[in-house]
Amino acid sequence: MDEQHWEKRYRSRARLFSGAPNEVLMTEVRGLPPGQALDVGCGEGADARWLAAQGWQVTAVDLSRTALRQAATAGAGSAGQVAWTHGDPTVHPPPAGAFDLVSLQYFPLRRVPGHRALCGLLHAVAPGGTLLFVSHSPAEVGPQYDGYYQPAEVATLLGNGWRVLTDESRPRSGPPPEGTHHTRDTVLRAVRGHRQRAGGPVIRPARRVLDSDERRTDVGGETDRRAPGVRESGTG
Secondary structure, three states: OOHHHHHHHHHOOOOOOOOOOOHHHHHHHOOOOOOEEEEEOOOOOHHHHHHHHOOOEEEEEEOOHHHHHHHHHHOHHHOOOEEEEEOOOOOOOOOOOOEEEEEEEOOOOEOOHHHHHHHHHHHOEEEEEEEEEEEEOHHHOOHHHOOEOOHHHHHHHEOOOEEEEEEEEEEOOOOOOOOOOOOEEEEEEEEEOOOOOOOOOOEOOOOOOOOHHHHOOOOOOOOOOOOOOEEEOOOO
């Protein structure tokens, strides 16, 4: 599922998804004190706009420039609170400890040796910050997704510096996405410990974590976080 795949999907119709924020995001995040949020695979931007309306400063990242243009147009009222960013945070890791919330809503995160992509995203959670990882139930997806992380698997990999608050399968509260049969979600919500160093180990058992130079690649380069429009990641 590369950039070409997602570009083709978003160009295939005027709007690919409902335009409403994900119910799990609203349920799990409502009530958290707003701060810096990273929306991984933001698509057309409904989640990012909802987060901005709750007071969050959002870096919204996606592979598809088409989706980001649509998101930026629909989110004109959130200018100054959402940075629409083109890039792949699994290739160019976000800055370590920079986000109070890292949200992956149905983002296809492929397993790689040493969990490098996963480590990069976990490192991005600030001490005291929240990881929210949501996926469709494994029983409702095909074997083509066997090579991708599920929230329950990530829960078993988290190091001792994490506190898991939610690790469960639950019924969807609304209708499934158009053309799908999904009726259940798997949800992981975990908080990174205040006492853990931002660059400390994030998974277990002990494996190589990202070197400091790898961790410092900003999803937005040197562009101002508050700048409107679409920007490129890994630049600068």
